[in-house]
Each structure stands twice: as structure tokens, then as C-alpha cells.
Amino acid sequence: MAANVSPTPTKDTDFDVVVIGGGPGGYVAAIRAAQLKMKVAVVESTHLGGICLNWGCIPTKALLRSAEINHLLHHLDEFGFAADNIRFDLDKIVKRSRAVAQQLASGVGHLLKKNKVPVFDGHGKLAGVAGDKRKVEVSKDGKPVAMLTAKHVILATGARARVLPGLEPDGRLIWSYREAMVPTSMPKKLLVIGSGAIGIEFASFYRNLGAEVTVAEVVDRILPVEDEEIAAFARKQFEKQGMRIITGAKIGTPERKGETATVTIESGGKSETLEFDRIISAVGIVGNVENIGLEGTKVVVEKTHVLIDGFCRTGEPGVYAIGDIAGAPWLAHKASHEGVLCVEKIAGKDVHPIDWTNIPGCTYCRPQVASVGWTEARARKEGREVRVGRFPFIGNGKAIAMGEPEGMAKTVFDAKTGELLGAHLVGAEVTEMIQGYVIARTLETTEVELMHTVFPHPTVSETMHEAVLSAWGQTIHF
Incomplete structure (x- = not known):
């Protein structure tokens, strides 16, 4: 996807705060900093709005809405209606989802411009210190294009899908979330590996559009972070819809055979080999901590995520981290909240440290x-x-x-x-x-x-x- 980052509207390179990343954590932090009369800039290499607006929260909800409508259309009789020849156009469903994402991503650019926040189009990384300020190098296509300075730098670089050996997405038989959001044809038999929010939402979308869906989960239940009783209730509903769920699963490496792939799945002492025409890998995420200049700093990285305190401060003075790079829960509203809290703490506001147990979790399946x-x-x-x-x-x-x-x-x-x-x-x-x-x-x-x-x-x-x-x-x- 081409970058939708607006051109830099200023030649000034000295700021109070520089935010690296323009997702739901980064752009919100920047806007709040501007409201507090701080001089702030955003560095974004790909697209404003981040994964959430472009390839996550928003476009998936548009897809799920279409699937919900399809379900209702096939149950019209329950409400006293009748319709013949009910069908859907997958291309139009995908097109609407992408249009919704683009509309909101464009809106982020407008909000930043409205708040007079300059956006530097490029990759940002910590580049040492200059007096009492930190340096942030901005590069484009591997070449330096700007050197910014700021007393405070907020890392909001997000995360990406975890890739397991043997399950590397190929864009054809094995999909990541990106391919799963823009299908060119409806799979007949789909395997979803992973039953967290991402996996279950895709399973729900494709099942409600008529695909035969199997969900394989390595632990002993689906939706592992949810209350066990609630997860069990949800599982029964999914199975009533015709979804097959295999828990405690050991999943073999897919063997590609033309337009299909066979997968051996072991569970409960039994093994079976199943054939699918598409596989979605939804096995978690890893933080984008590489190539952002953490080497030689006191920033601590644990399991691909930056450790922070309740005010989003890292171990390096003047460096903060928010959103997915800072660990679970990996949710857009958590990132936005951290962005506001972090900036208000920098501004000297009387704020309470974040309580991550008060962050709601939502899964938009049916x-x-x-x-x-x-x-x-x-x-x-x-x-x-x-x-x-x-x-x-x-x-x-x-x-x-x-x-x-x-x-x-x-x-x-x-x-x-x-x-x-x-x-x-x-x-x-x-x-x-x-x-x-x-x-x-x-x-x-x-x-x-x-x-x-x-x-x-x-x-x-x-x-x-x-x-x-x-x-x-x-x-x-x-």
C-alpha cells in the first residue's frame, strides 16, 4: 500500500516531543501534545493510522458487518420476510472495507494538520543525544533525509504478525491477516491457526459467508485470555454455526499440493490429515523493536516488547514507549490511552499510572x-x-x-x-x-x-x- 503520509510542512527540526509512529497511539499522543502547547512532530514511514485503521480494527469490522448482514439475510423467515436468490459480491465487500479504512486514515492526516503537527515521511530511529536533547534520524529508502532533536521521544512503532517456521505466508495458500482481508475468491475449506481475537474474527467472517472453517488452537481452549466459562459458551455457539474447533492441537507443517494444502493435526491422542484450500496463520504478534536505535540505550526489550512503567517511561531518560511495542494488551484503545497519559505526564499534569486491568478487551465475532x-x-x-x-x-x-x-x-x-x-x-x-x-x-x-x-x-x-x-x-x- 502506498504511503498516505502528508509532506513535511516545516523545515524546523527541533521539537519538544517527537513521536515515532503514526498509529492510534502515536497520532493521538501528538495531538494531545499539541493541545498542551508543546511543539511536536510525527515520523511515519508507511501510513497514518497504523495497522489499526489500515489493516486491522477498522477494515475487519467492515468485513464482519457484511458477514453479519449475510447471516441475517439467510434468516429472514424468522422475522417475517422472504427473499430469493440471496448472494454476495466478494469484490464489493472487500472494496467497501478498503474504502472505510482509507476514509479514516485520510482523516488522521487532516487531524494532524488541523493541530499543526508536522509529519515527517520516513523511518525514524534514535540517533544519540545532542546536549540535553535526543536525536531522531529520519530516513527514506535507506537514505537519511532529516535529523530531528527533541527532549522527549515516544516510540509508537507497533507490532507485526508472528511467523512460525513452516507457516510462512505465501499470499496464496497460507495467508497472514493482510491477505485474509483482501481475498479474491471465497475459500471452500479454511483452516485458521490460532483462536485469539484475530483468529476467531476471521473464522467468524468466513464461516458466516459460507466457508467450511476449522480452528486449531494449541492450548486447551479457545479465546485463551478470556474467562473460561465465557470462552466455553462462545465455543458452543461457534460449533452450532458449523465451525469445527480443535483445541490442544499439535499442527504439522502444511504440505502444498497444487491449489490445496494438507495438514496433519494431533489432538487428544488422535491424528488426522485434513485438506484445505486456504490457511490463515493468526498466532500472535511481535513488537517492531528492530532498527529504531535501541542499541546502546537503557531501553529494555523482553520477548520483542519494550518494558515500561505506569507512565510509559522506558529505562532510558527521555524515551517512552506506547501501544503494541510496549506489550499486551495489544489494543488500539490501550495505545491511545497510553499516548495521552504519557504526554500529560511529560507536560507535568497530575495523572495516575495506567492500570492495564481496566483496559477492555473486545472480540467482534458472532x-x-x-x-x-x-x-x-x-x-x-x-x-x-x-x-x-x-x-x-x-x-x-x-x-x-x-x-x-x-x-x-x-x-x-x-x-x-x-x-x-x-x-x-x-x-x-x-x-x-x-x-x-x-x-x-x-x-x-x-x-x-x-x-x-x-x-x-x-x-x-x-x-x-x-x-x-x-x-x-x-x-x-x-
């Missing part, structure tokens, strides 16, 4: 999955005495009226203090609902405040209230 805080297992492992509440969507009027009765809300409280330790949702539109629990945790509310909160009726959000009541044996509607 049904959706969303969570914040500790899982039940984590709470018990930490030695907490817990109260757990549950409420099924089948007891909620709005969910039934929508034709979406398959879902559940789950809460985990400290039994002694009433602290909301964690909340976990699975079902329709739960990625929009989880924010209620996020606010509750941020405000440090207890079960009392949540019980006394009035939830509108009829809404699916009422399940959140009932899940709180359930933890204290006060459920009304189930």
Missing part, C-alpha cells in the same frame, strides 16, 4: 465477546474470596425481541469489599455494553452503586444489572 478486569480463575488464584453473578440473554426481553437470545453476562466481585474484580460478556453487541463495567471499575464502585443504578428497559444492558444482582442472590428475571 456472538461478540467483551471483558474487563480479572477472570474468575485469576481472582481465585490471587486468593480473593469471590461472589460470581451470571445472567443469560434468554431472560432478557430485548435480546429475545432482537432474535439474539444466545448470550451471557458474568460478574466477579470481591465478597468482602464488594469491589468489581471483573466483568465478562458474550452475545449481541456486548462490545458496546462493556464500557459500563469499565466505568464502574475506573470509579471503583462496589456492588451497591451498581445495584442502585437504573438501567433502561427494554435493553440488552439490563443483563449487566441482573448479573450484578445475581452475585448477591437477588436476580429478578431468571
